Amino acid sequence: MRVADLTRRVRAKNAGPFRLTIDCFCATDADWRRLCTALPAYRVAQALAAGPDTVIRYELPSLRVLKFSLPRPGVQGAVGDRDLHGAQWALVIEALALPADA
Amino acid sequence: MLADPIGTLARPADSTRVLVPSGVLGLGFDREALARGVALAPDIIAIDGGSTDSGPCYLGTATSKYSQAVVAGEWQELLEARHAAGVPLVIGSAGTCGTDHQVDALLEITRDWAERRGVAVRVATIRTQQDAPTLIAAHRRGAVHPLSTNAGVKAGERDGERDETLADTLAACTHIVALAGAEAFIEALQGDADVVIAGRATDTALIAALPLMRMGLTGPSAGAGTDAGAAAGAAWHAAKIAECGALCSTRPSSGVILVDIDARGFSVQPLARGACCTPFTVSAHMLYENADPHVLVEPGGRLDVSGAHYEALDERSVRVTGSRWRSDPRYTLKLEGARALGHQCSSLVLVREPRYVQRIGEWCALLEARIRTDIERHLDVPADAVTLELRRIGVDAALGALEFETGSPVEVGILLIVTASDADTALDVARLANPSLLHLPLPDDDAMPSFAFPWSPAESVRGVLYGFCLDHVVEVEHPTALLRIAAVTVGSPAGEIA
Numbered sequence: 001m002r003v004a005d006l007t008r009r010v011r012a013k014n015a016g017p018f019r020l021t022i023d024c025f026c027a028t029d030a031d032w033r034r035l036c037t038a039l040p041a042y043r044v045a046q047a048l049a050a051g052p053d054t055v056i057r058y059e060l061p062s063l064r065v066l067k068f069s070l071p072r073p074g075v076q077g078a079v080g081d082r083d084l085h086g087a088q089w090a091l092v093i094e095a096l097a098l099p100a101d102a
Numbered sequence: 103m104l105a106d107p108i109g110t111l112a113r114p115a116d117s118t119r120v121l122v123p124s125g126v127l128g129l130g131f132d133r134e135a136l137a138r139g140v141a142l143a144p145d146i147i148a149i150d151g152g153s154t155d156s157g158p159c160y161l162g163t164a165t166s167k168y169s170q171a172v173v174a175g176e177w178q179e180l181l182e183a184r185h186a187a188g189v190p191l192v193i194g195s196a197g198t199c200g201t202d203h204q205v206d207a208l209l210e211i212t213r214d215w216a217e218r219r220g221v222a223v224r225v226a227t228i229r230t231q232q233d234a235p236t237l238i239a240a241h242r243r244g245a246v247h248p249l250s251t252n253a254g255v256k257a258g259e260r261d262g263e264r265d266e267t268l269a270d271t272l273a274a275c276t277h278i279v280a281l282a283g284a285e286a287f288i289e290a291l292q293g294d295a296d297v298v299i300a301g302r303a304t305d306t307a308l309i310a311a312l313p314l315m316r317m318g319l320t321g322p323s324a325g326a327g328t329d330a331g332a333a334a335g336a337a338w339h340a341a342k343i344a345e346c347g348a349l350c351s352t353r354p355s356s357g358v359i360l361v362d363i364d365a366r367g368f369s370v371q372p373l374a375r376g377a378c379c380t381p382f383t384v385s386a387h388m389l390y391e392n393a394d395p396h397v398l399v400e401p402g403g404r405l406d407v408s409g410a411h412y413e414a415l416d417e418r419s420v421r422v423t424g425s426r427w428r429s430d431p432r433y434t435l436k437l438e439g440a441r442a443l444g445h446q447c448s449s450l451v452l453v454r455e456p457r458y459v460q461r462i463g464e465w466c467a468l469l470e471a472r473i474r475t476d477i478e479r480h481l482d483v484p485a486d487a488v489t490l491e492l493r494r495i496g497v498d499a500a501l502g503a504l505e506f507e508t509g510s511p512v513e514v515g516i517l518l519i520v521t522a523s524d525a526d527t528a529l530d531v532a533r534l535a536n537p538s539l540l541h542l543p544l545p546d547d548d549a550m551p552s553f554a555f556p557w558s559p560a561e562s563v564r565g566v567l568y569g570f571c572l573d574h575v576v577e578v579e580h581p582t583a584l585l586r587i588a589a590v591t592v593g594s595p596a597g598e599i600a
Contacts, residue, residue: 015391015392016154016393016573017154018249021391060389062385063389065395069394076154077157077158077569079491084156085155092501092504095507
């Protein structure tokens with residue numbers, strides 16, 4: 001089971017040059033509840049090589065969205081930045097493996 | 103033929119109607135939908151002109167991301183629409199970065215149009231560019247505050263470790279802008295401007311300004327004893343929903359959005375055929391490019407949408423109530439600054455030979471070691487004065503070490519990026535790497551391979567690399583303290599008054 005199996009779309013986007021925000025959109029309430037149970041903030045931090053305490057997690061039941069915001073992994077446009085708009089990081093989250101019983 | 107069903111929604115008598123042509127000037131809009139919007143008697147036409155989202159180069163160089171021809175064409179169309187509607191036209195963050203130069207550029211397009219059309223247009227300009235000495239003085243008074251531990255004075259540094267004070271960072275910026283709030287637009291509109299051209303501003307301020315002004319929700323006493331938090335909440339929330347144009351609808355590229363704002367809430371509808379706003383598309387837009395899904399921080403306060411209620415009025419329009427505005431005890435303006443971080447050159451070589459494609463990781467490691475050895479041997483520069491990156495297009499160029507898939511590419515593009523402290527060194531390193539990029543053999547290869555350069559010269563001079571280096575706010579005595587608002591009439595004074 002991967003995050004992609006419980007979501008209809010994962011979107012990553014800059015929230016200004018210094019922060020990144022990732023929205024996981026679920027199709028059903030059941031998928032959203034399973035995702036909320038299976039995906040704590042520290043897993044997202046690990047996946048993006050971010051500090052464990054830097055990821056803020058929001059559960060948004062009315063939108064069936066699980067949202068994560070964190071310092072951007074590298075300032076936008078600085079040496080080493082590979083993606084100015086930060087969209088490709090969504091693919092890393094989509095591919096995250098979840099516990100089999102999620 | 104059926105009557106046009108779009109835009110027939112009843113509108114509260116005391117509402118302010120804002121027409122938003124698109125998310126940003128230069129991106130295009132649905133012309134039929136814009137004409138429909140003009141016919142629906144808006145009170146103002148408001149459009150954003152910029153963002154940091156395309157990177158630091160634009161602020162670093164005071165340039166615009168979009169084609170000047172496209173921007174001029176679209177701006178003239180909006181001037182015509184404004185003329186037809188007889189209401190103000192407002193733009194913020196002129197020319198992507200919002201520097202004074204970009205305000206002047208839009209003013210010139212406006213002047214040309216007005217002279218050609220033979221009409222007089224009263225233009226208010228809001229200049230928000232900042233000079234370093236003023237901000238350094240503010241910093242020494244303790245009035246400049248960092249927004250996050252992530253950026254601070256180290257943001258954008260090449261090594262992230264350089265010990266530097268904020269004053270030095272401010273002095274090193276090529277351009278600094280402050281983001282104007284709604285009060286600057288209100289002051290310009292109260293001066294009876296036909297057109298308001300602002301430098302950098304928050305995306306929402308230019309939309310929220312007129313409804314706030316009409317509801318009397320400005321100044322220090324605004325809101326005392328009334329339900330002003332709800333009324334201002336409606337204005338700011340409507341502005342956030344409409345600021346990206348039709349991105350809050352089912353047809354994001356159609357551009358044109360209409361919002362009706364009153365003291366109890368707002369309604370939003372797209373004006374292009376086939377586009378719909380639903381409670382989902384509208385409420386989900388609060389997530390977009392916003393780290394906190396419930397709160398939007400603005401100059402002078404914050405919008406809180408945690409109590410917002412979204413109701414479908416019909417299949418294409420949504421009514422929103424329950425948002426709150428909370429004023430902050432002190433008024434701050436967000437700052438953006440960009441500075442030069444170095445000079446860059448790049449080269450691209452295409453590797454198609456199957457045995458090299460199969461062993462591309464090994465080849466790249468050899469290549470990097472070879473280039474570093476050559477730099478040491480031939481160039482009189484310290485090792486840390488040059489940063490080398492080899493990005494493997496077809497393998498992991500987008501995600502780097504976070505790439506989780508392995509495939510079998512037919513070919514791999516190797517993008518060499520050289521960053522150095524001066525332009526000559528950057529170019530010389532790229533030239534020094536040229537023979538290795540072209541011919542470097544694997545150790546067990548007895549023939550000299552040749553890979554594919556797509557052009558001559560193989561090296562591209564990318565010029566100065568800029569970096570965002572401020573993530574701060576400056577506390578001001580009043581909302582327009584650091585901003586410069588002026589008015590000028592352009593076009594034919596003898597002509598028709600617009």
